[in-house]
Amino acid sequence: MKRISLNGEYRLSFGDEQRADAPMQTITAQVPGNVELDMMRAGLLPDVFFGENIRLLRPLEFYTWIYEREFEAPELETGERAYLHFGGVDCVADYELNGQPFGYTENALIDHRFDVTGLLNPGLNQLKIQIHSPLLYAADQDYEALSSAMAVNYESLKIRKAPACYGWDIMPRCLSAGLWREVNLEIEGPNQIESLFLMTPRADEKSARIMAAFKAHTNAHNYEGMSLKIQGFLEGKLGFEVEKPIRFPAGRLDFEVQRPALWWPKGYGAQNLYEIRARLMIRGQAVDEYKTTLGIRTVKLVRSEITDAHGGEFHFLINGVKVFCKGSNWVPADAFHSRDQARYERMLDLFSDTNCNILRAWGGNVYEDHAFFDLCDRKGIMVWQDFAMACATYPLDEEFLSVMRQEAESVVAKLRQHPSLILWSGDNECDQFAMNNFDIDPGKNRLTREILPQVVHRLDPYRPYLASSPYVSQAVWDTKNERLLPENHLWGPRDYYKSSFYTESPAHFVSETGYHGCNSLSSIKGFISPDKLWPWQDNPEWLAHAYEPIGPEGPYAYRIKLMADQTVEMFGSQPETLEDFILASQISQAEAKKFFIELTRYKKWRRSGVIWWNMIDGWPQFSDAVVSYDFIKKLAYYYIKRVQQDLCLMFDEIDGWHIRLYASNDTLKPRSGNYRVWDADSGETLLSGAFEAPANESVIIDSLRVSHGQRRLLLMEWESQGVKGVNHYLMGRPPFDFEQYKKWLHQIAQL
Numbered sequence: 001m002k003r004i005s006l007n008g009e010y011r012l013s014f015g016d017e018q019r020a021d022a023p024m025q026t027i028t029a030q031v032p033g034n035v036e037l038d039m040m041r042a043g044l045l046p047d048v049f050f051g052e053n054i055r056l057l058r059p060l061e062f063y064t065w066i067y068e069r070e071f072e073a074p075e076l077e078t079g080e081r082a083y084l085h086f087g088g089v090d091c092v093a094d095y096e097l098n099g100q101p102f103g104y105t106e107n108a109l110i111d112h113r114f115d116v117t118g119l120l121n122p123g124l125n126q127l128k129i130q131i132h133s134p135l136l137y138a139a140d141q142d143y144e145a146l147s148s149a150m151a152v153n154y155e156s157l158k159i160r161k162a163p164a165c166y167g168w169d170i171m172p173r174c175l176s177a178g179l180w181r182e183v184n185l186e187i188e189g190p191n192q193i194e195s196l197f198l199m200t201p202r203a204d205e206k207s208a209r210i211m212a213a214f215k216a217h218t219n220a221h222n223y224e225g226m227s228l229k230i231q232g233f234l235e236g237k238l239g240f241e242v243e244k245p246i247r248f249p250a251g252r253l254d255f256e257v258q259r260p261a262l263w264w265p266k267g268y269g270a271q272n273l274y275e276i277r278a279r280l281m282i283r284g285q286a287v288d289e290y291k292t293t294l295g296i297r298t299v300k301l302v303r304s305e306i307t308d309a310h311g312g313e314f315h316f317l318i319n320g321v322k323v324f325c326k327g328s329n330w331v332p333a334d335a336f337h338s339r340d341q342a343r344y345e346r347m348l349d350l351f352s353d354t355n356c357n358i359l360r361a362w363g364g365n366v367y368e369d370h371a372f373f374d375l376c377d378r379k380g381i382m383v384w385q386d387f388a389m390a391c392a393t394y395p396l397d398e399e400f401l402s403v404m405r406q407e408a409e410s411v412v413a414k415l416r417q418h419p420s421l422i423l424w425s426g427d428n429e430c431d432q433f434a435m436n437n438f439d440i441d442p443g444k445n446r447l448t449r450e451i452l453p454q455v456v457h458r459l460d461p462y463r464p465y466l467a468s469s470p471y472v473s474q475a476v477w478d479t480k481n482e483r484l485l486p487e488n489h490l491w492g493p494r495d496y497y498k499s500s501f502y503t504e505s506p507a508h509f510v511s512e513t514g515y516h517g518c519n520s521l522s523s524i525k526g527f528i529s530p531d532k533l534w535p536w537q538d539n540p541e542w543l544a545h546a547y548e549p550i551g552p553e554g555p556y557a558y559r560i561k562l563m564a565d566q567t568v569e570m571f572g573s574q575p576e577t578l579e580d581f582i583l584a585s586q587i588s589q590a591e592a593k594k595f596f597i598e599l600t601r602y603k604k605w606r607r608s609g610v611i612w613w614n615m616i617d618g619w620p621q622f623s624d625a626v627v628s629y630d631f632i633k634k635l636a637y638y639y640i641k642r643v644q645q646d647l648c649l650m651f652d653e654i655d656g657w658h659i660r661l662y663a664s665n666d667t668l669k670p671r672s673g674n675y676r677v678w679d680a681d682s683g684e685t686l687l688s689g690a691f692e693a694p695a696n697e698s699v700i701i702d703s704l705r706v707s708h709g710q711r712r713l714l715l716m717e718w719e720s721q722g723v724k725g726v727n728h729y730l731m732g733r734p735p736f737d738f739e740q741y742k743k744w745l746h747q748i749a750q751l
Helices: 035-041 053-062 134-139 337-353 370-379 398-415 430-438 446-459 474-479 540-544 558-571 578-602 635-643 738-750
Strands: 002-005 008-016 025-031 063-073 081-086 093-097 100-105 112-115 123-131 183-188 192-203 207-217 226-234 237-245 250-258 274-282 285-294 299-303 314-318 321-323 325-330 358-361 382-386 421-425 487-489 509-512 609-612 647-651 658-665 671-679 685-693 697-705 712-720 723-731
Touching (some): 008 035, 025 035, 053 063, 192 274, 192 285, 207 274, 237 274, 314 421, 358 609, 370 382, 398 446, 558 578, 578 609, 578 635, 578 647, 578 658, 578 738, 635 647, 635 723, 647 671, 647 712, 647 723, 671 697, 685 712
Parallel strands (some): 325 358, 358 382, 382 421, 487 509, 509 609
Antiparallel strands (some): 002 183, 008 025, 008 063, 081 112, 081 183, 093 100, 093 123, 192 207, 207 250, 226 237, 274 285, 314 321, 671 712, 712 723
């Protein structure tokens, strides 16, 4: 297939769609892009990420936007067909080529591809895309009594855009518009492999069964003389080869790969990826070639319908091995999604550096592109992928069911080849939203119980599906007790991070939990005006970056005070200067995130994973992220990096006058070494010795007699197979002395 890029400069005209007589302005636009970025470049908008400028975008929600450009096209040869491929169009759009309409779309989240063979001129062509106001479109829709959403998100229910763009507690309201991914003219020849999907229903170190589902088109007379040849190369060397005759241009080939190099998550083995070269052969001659990659691995989700303090389970098996999951939620990379891909690698490097082996692609987001999944494939980062629905009861009329079926078919077919993708999840918190807010049985949601699982079963049959995160089964619905969810989001009162809400949760897998942490001063100065830096109280710019879309009485106005309250919980009082507020907040966040991870690890396998909230922000804000939008790391980042090491020593909580020292080994090889624990103030060695850590287990290696009444900092180090590790344990109950912790912090940093 020949591909001609239509990225670059376009003419962008825009005006108020509510007024037929509204004057239109015209500027230069960049594709891929978002209209707000073009307006900033043209001087029509200030930096919308600074101060309260994000609120200037509200009038633009009612605008129409027209993209136009000319391009040259070659003359089509006999049997060739031409397609215009739009990677992302936000959102409700009409399309014209050379003055002739050729398409209409209403979904910003999927690719759109149109056959324009009959409209394309050899030589000069004129392309026009008109994008309409999403709010005016939404206002024309009918809504069911069942439908509900959060305070500023009702208008999102029937429009397929990223839910978070309507305003969320972690993202600004930024409805935007644009051609936000690549635009290409694609010319197909008369013989073409259209798709190839390689499935792995069974695999071990001896052999793997591969099923290759393919679709092609050909001009071979009577489909005679055709074969499909598939080769797999590993590090440039031929790993396997198969060629079989085919009698029809669509079908499936099954074959065995002997002694396959398996793909493993980070920490459990190598991320082996075969480079696949597939050729459509006619009478021994290759007429088309298709390239992709293959990670040979199996995946299974083992879960129960309900849990309690004694029974239940929720864990992943990769290649038949239980994998302990440590990672973070992936939220929008940028409020302007045309900039997402430029941030992928640097963001995912943060996941690798902190030894994450999983991320959860949250349902309030867009679906990330191949470049994202390619990086996850190579880095061994498993991806839990939500479908793009969040915190709402979505419509169940036949039209919307059809829209979601088409969306799922597009997304599943696009992304299913990536071995890093281990789970499709129906949505984010829609089950809980229905049960807790409206006493509605989530089991009657046809979207997640019928439409989406059918699509996954038809198009991706060997990858697990979960109806919602968290999933409210019939057994949990009957109890109305969300504490019995095997997989849960632990937010609760957001009080002291060692409260019983966290320590006594019976959940086996925690796929969301977080704690606020203030940005560093240099980061804050990048988005808050000098005269608004301090105090945070009654501060409209801090509120705007909370994010609060309405004002002081809005649904998210509590979030800055929550951050302040968590510092009071930790240290007994609120600091009086901005510098001390930042440090106190970052300390409370760092200790909390560290504790959530350790609590999961030393309870292994009662708990099988934690996906904390969250690694990095998608715009400048005050939040739970441990890295700010500008890539400045908070203290929590460094604490997390230590406690997510493959081998980590940690203490549990005081019980029966003792704390127990655990060695947690998240690899498939046993580890041994030596350790030492000492008091930070006196330097006295409290524990030392040798330890053994069995493969893929957490075990008690020592214990220390202590008292609840003590507030101490214990430091620890260990060495195993030439690798040194360090950690610390903050003992006792708050409030802690802030000045004392500042001194301790120097010792923690010097470990």
